[in-house]
Amino acid sequence: MPEVIFAGPDGRLEGRYHPQPNRDAPVAIVLHPHPQFGGTMNNKVVYNLHYAFHSMGFSVLRFNFRGVGRSQGEYDQGVGELSDAAAALDYLQSQNQNSRHCWVCGFSFGAWIGMQLLMRRPDITGFVSVAPPANLYDFSFLAPCPASGLIINGTADRIAPPKDVTTLVNKLHEQKGITITHEQIEGADHFFRDEEQHMNPMLDTVKTYVTRRLSEVTR
Template identity: 30%
Template sequence: MQARTAKISFQGAAGPIDCVLDTPMGAARGWALVLHPHPLHGGARENKIVTTIARACVQNGLIAVRPNFRGVGNSAGEFDMAVGETADMLQLVEQFQQAYPDAAAGKWVLAGFSFGTSVAAQVYSHLGEHAGRTPDALLLAGSAVDRFKFRDINVPEDTFLVHGEVDEVVPLSEAMEFGRQHSLPVVVVPDASHFFHGKLIILRQLIEQRLASV
């Protein structure tokens, strides 16, 4: 499915949140918020895992929102160990719902890669605790949730957790422990590194299979 891509800005606690919207050519059936890896290690919305997830979402009829976290691109502020980033994403969610009510009324997917998984999991947990609408699917790739955790985590039992077998940044054992703590199965891609080098097609197929049930 082809997409239209446009830049858009939302307002976070530290100032503007620099985003890109990938919109399906046909009518959207919902939206996805896709969060990038560690800002201090080159993480940005153009990351290939982020764009792979976003393309899968667009293929499934979702508007994909790819924000830059604080201090990346034209986003205001400085890296805040997931605390400020989580607050910003909660504001973005509220603003998107107001600006795009039709898409917001449909299906909602929340996804993250590496550092982005921690922000995604904490956004989900906050919404669940404060009676907000929670996403219809939570997708975590190369999970680093516990590394940047500042609050209790409560994720759904159908959370999609995918990890590379030979991840050199977040060892598979760490992802397995997270899965164990939250009673989640872990999908392991054999011979895949943290950035899924040479495995992006497999990753996209796995994401599309999960989205097909949303």
């Protein structure tokens, strides 16, 4: 497991980085759930998304936000965590200077952070937001949303209820120039606990979507 330590805005950040031998490989960061509710880079959804991107040929970085694991600092209400994500993307891009495609993937709280990072970084070419908690956080900053992406959630999610995710998607659909793809995994809760029925279908959906997007830009 390739462990990395890189400089964050409030001290060192701990991550796991899996590069590809191809120096032109696309890059992706994967962002974990809420630090104050047990969220870490080793969360099962985050771990599986990391390896899903790697299997598609991405050089992938996941990391612990400030105050989690061996990452320095303290929880900062999302403000500092957004800065952490920007620092992680800087680190990843510094290791892959020939890469032309950059993706951000976030789960739950990480989806909220990832969408904010999308607004700050025009170099991000695509995104995946898994179970974005649209009932808990304000996503109105996505005006306009600068890139097309996938939003995916479970129909039995009680933490980020499907109706709130659908409302968010409908607002984004009104914007021109981008395409928001929305997929729901039938019966899945927030954490996609059932591997065969929920986790694997979610990962397959992500891989199908991202592979299609990559094939469209490399034709």
